[in-house]
Amino acid sequence: MTHHGRRRRLGLAVSAALVAGLAVAAPTGATAAPAGPPKPTPAQRAEATLAGMTLEEKVGQLFVTEVYGGDANTPDQRNVDAYGVATPAEVVQKYHLGGVIYFAWSNPTNDLKQIAELSNGLQRAAVGSGAEVPLLIGTDQEGGLVSRMGPPFTAMPGNMALGAGRKASATRAAAKVIGKELKALGVNQNYAPVADVNVNPLNPVIGVRSFSSDPQLTAELTKAAVQGYEHDAKISATPKHFPGHGDTEVDSHTGIPVIDHTREEWEQLDRPPFEAAVKAGVDTMMTAHIVVPALDPSEDPATLSKPILTGILREELGYDGVVITDSLRMDGVREKYGDEEIPLRALEAGVDQLLMPFDMDLAYNSVLDAVASGRISEERIDQSVRRILELKYAKGLVDDPFVDPGKVGKYVGNPAHQATAKRVTDRTITVITNETKTLPLAKRSRNVLVTGFGAESTANLAKEFTKRRAKATALETGSQPTDAQIAEAVAAAEANDLVVVLTMNASDRKATDPGGKQEQLVKALLATGKPVIVVAVRNPYDIAYFPEAPTYVATYSYSPVVMPSLARVLFGEV
Numbered sequence: 001m002t003h004h005g006r007r008r009r010l011g012l013a014v015s016a017a018l019v020a021g022l023a024v025a026a027p028t029g030a031t032a033a034p035a036g037p038p039k040p041t042p043a044q045r046a047e048a049t050l051a052g053m054t055l056e057e058k059v060g061q062l063f064v065t066e067v068y069g070g071d072a073n074t075p076d077q078r079n080v081d082a083y084g085v086a087t088p089a090e091v092v093q094k095y096h097l098g099g100v101i102y103f104a105w106s107n108p109t110n111d112l113k114q115i116a117e118l119s120n121g122l123q124r125a126a127v128g129s130g131a132e133v134p135l136l137i138g139t140d141q142e143g144g145l146v147s148r149m150g151p152p153f154t155a156m157p158g159n160m161a162l163g164a165g166r167k168a169s170a171t172r173a174a175a176k177v178i179g180k181e182l183k184a185l186g187v188n189q190n191y192a193p194v195a196d197v198n199v200n201p202l203n204p205v206i207g208v209r210s211f212s213s214d215p216q217l218t219a220e221l222t223k224a225a226v227q228g229y230e231h232d233a234k235i236s237a238t239p240k241h242f243p244g245h246g247d248t249e250v251d252s253h254t255g256i257p258v259i260d261h262t263r264e265e266w267e268q269l270d271r272p273p274f275e276a277a278v279k280a281g282v283d284t285m286m287t288a289h290i291v292v293p294a295l296d297p298s299e300d301p302a303t304l305s306k307p308i309l310t311g312i313l314r315e316e317l318g319y320d321g322v323v324i325t326d327s328l329r330m331d332g333v334r335e336k337y338g339d340e341e342i343p344l345r346a347l348e349a350g351v352d353q354l355l356m357p358f359d360m361d362l363a364y365n366s367v368l369d370a371v372a373s374g375r376i377s378e379e380r381i382d383q384s385v386r387r388i389l390e391l392k393y394a395k396g397l398v399d400d401p402f403v404d405p406g407k408v409g410k411y412v413g414n415p416a417h418q419a420t421a422k423r424v425t426d427r428t429i430t431v432i433t434n435e436t437k438t439l440p441l442a443k444r445s446r447n448v449l450v451t452g453f454g455a456e457s458t459a460n461l462a463k464e465f466t467k468r469r470a471k472a473t474a475l476e477t478g479s480q481p482t483d484a485q486i487a488e489a490v491a492a493a494e495a496n497d498l499v500v501v502l503t504m505n506a507s508d509r510k511a512t513d514p515g516g517k518q519e520q521l522v523k524a525l526l527a528t529g530k531p532v533i534v535v536a537v538r539n540p541y542d543i544a545y546f547p548e549a550p551t552y553v554a555t556y557s558y559s560p561v562v563m564p565s566l567a568r569v570l571f572g573e574v
Contacts, residue, residue, distance in 0.1 A: 042393035049131065049389050049398075050382060057131040058378075058385045059367045060096025062347070064136065064324065064355045067091045067100055070108040072121025078106075083360055084480045088118070089125035091307050092135065095364055097126070098353060098388055099136035102187065103148060109139075110150035112185055112412055116405040119186025123401040133400035134392060136236070136353075138189035141178050142209060144557040145538070151560075152413030153181055154421050159194055159221070160540070161428035161556035163211035168224035168422045171225035172232070173213075175225040177417045179233025184411035186403040188235050188395060191286060193225035195239040198244035201541040204511065205251040208538055208556045211273075213246075219272035224278045236395065239277040241288030241301055241326055242313060243295060244270025251287040252332030256301060263294045275317055276320045283391055284322040285313065287351065289332030300349075301333050304342065309350035322387050324353040334358065340366040347376060353383035425565040426574040428556065432543065435550040438531050440572025441498075443468050451475040452502035452521065457537060457558045463502065464567035479504050490524050499532045500570075504558065506542040519545040535566065 017247045038049075050058070067088035068078035075086035083091045091098070100122055108114045119137055126135045139148045144158015156174045165171075175193070182190055197218045198210030211218040222239055229237035239454060241252075243266065248257035261269065277285070287303040296307040303309075303325045313319050325346055328334070343354050343363045370376040392398055431439060448470045450462040458474040465472035475492055477485040494498045503519035506518035513519075523546060524531050533551045536542040540554035553569070555562045 011574045031557040042398055044391035045393045045398070046386055049133065053133075053385070054133045055368065055371060055378060055381070057133075058094045058381050059364060059371075060130075060496070061098035061133065061385045061388050062343075062352065062354055062367065062381070063095060063097055063357070063360070063364060064099035064101055064138065064353050065091075065095075065097065065360055066103055066106040066356065067122070068106050070114045070118055070538070072118055072125055092122055092125040092416065093129045095360065096130050096133075097135060099138060099189070101113050101191075101356065102137070102139040104150070109148050112149065112153060113405050113408045115187075116403050116408050120402050120405070122278045123186070127401060131260075133389065134397045136189045136388075136392065136397075137187050138191055138236075138238070139182070139187055140191045141182060141187075142194060143174060143178060143555065144193045144208060144559060145210060146344060147559065149182070149185070152409075154178070154413050154417040155559045155561040156421055157425045157428045157559070157561065158206040158208050158557050159211045160198070161425070162221060163214075163217060164430045164554070164556065165424070165427040166217065167427065167518045168220050170427060171221045171224040172228040173420055174424050175228025175237075176232040177420050179229040179235045181412045181417065183233055183235050184403060184408055186401075188397060189238060189284065190229055190235060191238045191240060192229070193222055193239055193326060194241070195236065196241060196244050196288075197223045197269050197273065198246045199269060200247045200249060201507065201539070202249045202510075203246065204249065204508065205253065206245055206248075207505075208540075210246055215269050215272040220278035223276040223280045224272040226277050226282045230281070231282060234285035234395070236391065238284045238286050238324065239274060239282060240286035241290070241291075242274050242285055243288065243308055244274070245288045245290055246270065248290065252326070254332075256332045256335055257290045258299075259290055259292045261292065261294060266292065266294060270318075274313075278317045278319045282321060283395075285319060286355075287323065287325050287346075289326055289330050298555055300336065300345070303333050303351065304337070304349050306349045309401070310528075314350055316530075320387070322352045322384075322391055323350060325351055325355045327356040328354060328363070329356050329358045339363065343367055344370050344376060347380065347384070347511045352387050370535075397549075401517060421561050422565070425561050426568055429562075429565055429569040430540070430554045430556075431552075431569065432540070432554055433550065433552040436531070438533060438551045439570060444570060446470050446498060447496040448472040448498045449475060449489070449492050449494065449496040451525075452477055452500075452518070452535075453479050453504035453537060454502060454558050456560075457502055457563060460560065460563040461502070461566065464564055468567070468571060479512050479522060480508075480515060481521050482517070486517070486521050486524050489521060490528060493525050493528045493530050493532075496530065499528070499530050500535060501525055501532060502535050502537050502558070503542045504536075504538045506536075506545055507539055516545070518542070522546045522549065533570065 069076035072089040143156035250257040455476040462472035462474040505512035537558040
């Protein structure tokens with residue numbers, strides 16, 4: 001008998017003994033009903049499963065990565081290139097994966113019934129081999145701009161929009177809808193909400209993904225989102241990015257951000273939302289690839305920092321749930337150490353799951369080799385796997401990991417969910433300035449030009465004006481309008497009674513609009529003397545570049561749900 005075979009049989013014996021040990025003798029007497037054994041707890045069931053797992057199976061539970069294709073058993077060359085096997089199911093089985101993440105670029109997220117079928121196929125692969133442990137299947141469905149699932153999935157406003165609404169009940173309702181629809185697709189974990197406090201308007205990666213620059217409001221809404229996902233929708237939430245990615249001008253996808261907060265500033269600004277999530281009993285937490293010298297003078301990124309993840313998150317905040325890294329392909333974590341070293345340092349820091357390593361074979365075998373060499377003990381591996389298994393048992397995944405693809409239409413995008421989205425979004429549109437009392441608009445025949453960013457956004461808003469008796473023209477100019485486009489927009493404005501211009505991150509002079517062309521467009525339109533309504537459809541900070549705009553509105557997103565709500569606000573209907 002092999003060592004692994006002995007361990008598998010030991011696990012089965014432990015499981016049987018556990019159930020037998022919990023049995024209670026049936027009471028005597030003619031009328032007494034026999035009492036069944038108490039149900040084992042998730043922790044007890046996890047311990048029994050862990051005892052029967054091989055080291056290779058345990059290490060596999062530590063990894064979450066993408067698989068390519070829309071069917072678990074259909075070959076895709078991208079799987080061969082990345083993993084050396086052809087089908088998504090084979091990827092799951094090769095590495096004994098603990099989880100899979102969905103993206104639009106790897107999976108058919110616009111065919112939601114197919115996603116549900118893919119989820120089932122992946123779960124069959126997971127429970128049909130090895131330790132028979134189902135997958136955590138996750139995605140980034142934050143709402144607003146970061147939303148992986150396409151129509152008919154209910155589009156919800158993003159965090160800053162919800163923060164503008166300032167209602168915890170609305171945030172919880174939005175999370176509940178997103179969570180229920182994800183669950184119908186077999187997605188049992190959402191990498192949301194973003195719990196970062198966006199105190200830097202120039203933050204290139206968080207921005208409107210944050211609830212607010214107010215740490216207490218962010219904490220309140222983070223807690224509400226966790227409750228919506230976990231208590232109401234029964235999926236796992238993953239607040240991110242601990243210890244706080246809100247005050248940076250560097251994107252951790254492309255570099256290592258350094259947060260120069262003092263320890264006191266971190267306590268006041270960044271800690272509250274994550275502490276609120278811990279107190280709410282959140283299932284999982286995602287790390288940030290940021291350096292915070294006040295928390296760890298070694299200047300290791302937080303993902304690899306034991307003082308931050310074990311010392312602060314585990315010991316000070318008392319968090320004992322699953323900790324998952326942000327993507328290990330990001331430059332913020334790869335600049336200092338090699339790809340074979342990163343997984344080891346993350347585990348040593350206190351991480352449980354490793355998301356999207358740059359080289360899956362290298363990372364997986366690196367962990368196995370580290371255990372063989374004694375650098376990482378098998379007991380340390382067990383500690384993380386125990387947390388992961390307990391979560392899977394607690395969520396009911398082991399008992400029933402499958403969904404009914406035939407019921408996707410019943411839950412996804414249903415009328416009740418759409419009504420919730422409308423109600424929530426209507427409360428998020430913010431009129432920042434209305435100096436000339438242009439708003440609310442009167443419902444009367446007029447000629448309106450809708451111009452600026454986004455072909456879909458300008459067209460959709462023009463349609464909303466048309467519904468209200470206006471003759472509306474859409475003229476899209478993009479995020480970097482040319483001189484010719486600006487001239488065309490000015491000429492069109494001269495021929496209309498009202499101008500609505502959409503700006504998208506005009507305040508971002510590093511990437512989105514380095515030449516300040518949106519500012520030129522807005523100022524040229526204002527110079528026509530026509531009434532102009534400026535609408536920021538992403539970061540609300542654009543107003544810094546055209547403070548002379550008398551009417552300024554922020555939507556925080558240009559997702560499809562936004563334009564109808566914007567129109568209702570402009571016309572005073574809400």
